[in-house]
Amino acid sequence: MSILIKNAYIVTMDKDGAGEIENGFLLIENNLISKIGDNSNNAADSISAGTVIDAKGAILMPGLSNTHTHLGMTLLRGYADDMALQAWLETKIWPAEANLTAEDVYYGSLLGCLEMIRSGTTAFCDMYFFMDETAKAVEKAGIRGCLSYGMIEFGDEEKGNKELATNEKLVRDWQGKANGRITTMYGPHAPNTCCQSFIGRSKEAAERDGVGVHIHVLETEAELNQMKENHGMCSVHHLDAVDFWNTEKIPVLAAHCVWMSDGDIKLFAKKGVTVSHNPISNMKLASGIAPIQKMLDAGVSVSLGTDGCASNNNLNLFEEMKTAALLQKVGTMSPTALPAKAVVEMATVNGGRVIDKQTGVLKAGNKADMILVDIQKANATPVFDVYSHLVYAAAGSDVKTMIVDGKILMENYKVLVMDEEEVMKKAKECAFSLAERAKPKK
């Protein structure tokens, strides 16, 4: 199995290597990138491959990584809007989720995979329920998923034991499956929905199993105030007391991090925590503006996430990249904050670092996860700077081809891995039936 892509404008995101190659070729053998180089002297002509893709008029780049989502929530897209986080969760989302079935999460996840394929996302970190179903959807769709079960125990030890057992089963059943495309994490939901000792126990379980942890942290000012009132310190320091942020053995992924102090940022930088920045969700729920430029300046690895489809309301990382850049600029009142190239790095290199170290950069030896972005379009004319184009002008729908783990999932806008009409029909049925079941009983 080999695929040769030629005549592409390659954005490798390889800082120490090739950088950008204006007329490049890339060879994939099995699931790995085996060669990448300049094709202006037709070097690729001497290479034979099973499949040849002419990428003239397209940017070839690493696939994007969405490091925080709740994939099954595609079914709740537009189900409850224009509310604050706590009221939104308590009065709308959690009551609806109490009615979820395995089938709902399967079709919701498959729909999510389809949307990600169509908008350039090759890998994602998830935290939700019925995770076997999300794993099956990932297996079918061909993308890369790092799956955690969203554990919520509200200080109830018995519930906590059950939640840990469910997450543990996910790890046992799915870690490394689908040729390594599926990995797992432990997902204690948040410091205000899980107690400190439970979150500490989930960290110990993750270290024992050699997988990462994924948590929401300091998403709202209400969380910060609640933690200060109840524990005399913020969530970050409260969890530092159980060594939650130590990344010596396993990766630690912290979503949102809107209300981080300078001290919290310093601690994350020292510990090597990866932050998932979710600017659209933070704006929609009016959670605030995360200090991303400060984090990057301090050396924190920041990646990008969409959050679930009920607070975004899509999975389009191109929108997320643009919003991230614009929000930092207005938040710091400095147009030089979070420049385009740094944003592309967040969506590729930094996301790849937490999901699979062999992704996020196009170089020989890395896994073959990549996309072609069409630039033969009105909104892509002219392209002076490729990073500026990707962040400020490109759309998710400009992604024309996707390859993950050496397999073509979408070619020239045609999705090859699932019946799109059927998936949308099933997901719609599940969504409306779920909403019906979730209606308050009279």
Ligand SMILES: C[C@H]1O[C@@H](n2cnc3c(N)ncnc32)[C@H](O)[C@@H]1O
């Ligand atoms: C895994 C759990 O996280 C919830 N969830 C979805 N979006 C957010 C958010 N922005 N903050 C906190 N929790 C969230 C899901 O609705 C589910 O209950």
Ligand SMILES: [Zn+2]
């Ligand atoms: Zn979330």
